[in-house]
Amino acid sequence: MDGRRPDSATVHAILVHGMGRTPVSMLLLAKRLRAAGITTHLFAYSAAFERWLPCVERLSKFITARVGDQRFIIIGHSLGCVLTRAVLPHLARAPELGVFLAPPTMASSYAIKLAQWRLFRLLTGEMGQLLARQDFMDSLPVPDIPLRVYAGIKGPRGSWMPFGDEPNDGILSVKEVQLGTIPVQLLPTIHTVIMNSRQVASDIVAAVNSRA
Template sequence: MQLLFVHGLGSTRFDFLLNARRLRRHGHHCSAFAYWAAFESLASIRQRLIARLTAMAQQGDYAVIGHSLGGVLLRDALLQLPAGVRPPCHLFLLGSPMLATQANQFLNRSRIYRYLAGPCGQLVVSASAMAAIGLPALPTTCIAGTRGLTGRYSPFGTQANDSIVRTAELSLERFEDVVTLPLRHPMLPASAAVGAAIASRLRQ
């Protein structure tokens, strides 16, 4: 099976390297899609991602994996695939929000964040922009981390989170297949437990 990983905001394609090695042992061919948040427009990223997905579809069955913002970009591109292009057999969303994120809205107060995050950063702080990106009609697994700090000293208060994204922002109720793991947001792409969850669903 062809697998394509799309990284999150402020991270890189190499975040998935360990799981790519694990999944290759199961016979899967892993690749990654990279983008430059500070310098690329959302339209440019979407166009390149659609072209990549189209090329994969021409080569046979494939599945896609998006971490955080990467999952948002994948949902956006998948909903705009040209007619006749085969969709992936499975979409995996790792800590990928369906709603505008509180953490990014806070960071957006900083001029440095706005510069480094570029248009991608503005996407995840906009409630209307995030609401406009739907969920493709294909088998989807939402993997949520739950190891974020809660309580008196947490910026999230009593709300469950993975240290960056609140669980409520994942909209778990929209998914038939949800996996919760005691992991923090940055660790999701490299986690062996995440790799195992992906491999088990691809076997099905």
């Protein structure tokens, strides 16, 4: 990884974890970014106990309080990317870069299948139900900022598997990660650990340095 420190003032990175995870899942990525001189902030939420709009509002306040008028980027994983898309229009200043790790961009086939189960509804709350609604996913704005999108391709494949022979990360197919015409970078990893890819950290540091 390019370990050069950003050449300008402090750069902040807001990291937003995925559904069913905690900020702990983003610690390795945060550590690698801090080693390159980027200040990291881990946003915590609970899909099971928090409603959608209050969570978006809280994320907006979290970002504003931590970045002030300094440079910042946003990194989301899975549902964290959905939260990021929702919060961007509410920010007084846009981030200079968005990084989406395995973002669901359409109604997730997994969420649709599981939404009928009461246990899934209890564990994922309103947010989990929203991921199964195509009208909700279509309502999210496409970010008008430089964006890097990553998808894993090490999920199981075969005619008997949920995604058939489609490349997938075990939770989402690459097709479910595609956001408009934005290029998707494919990584040899699975959904739950995509944030630990060294390439992701290296790419983020290089992108921040290129904008210094």
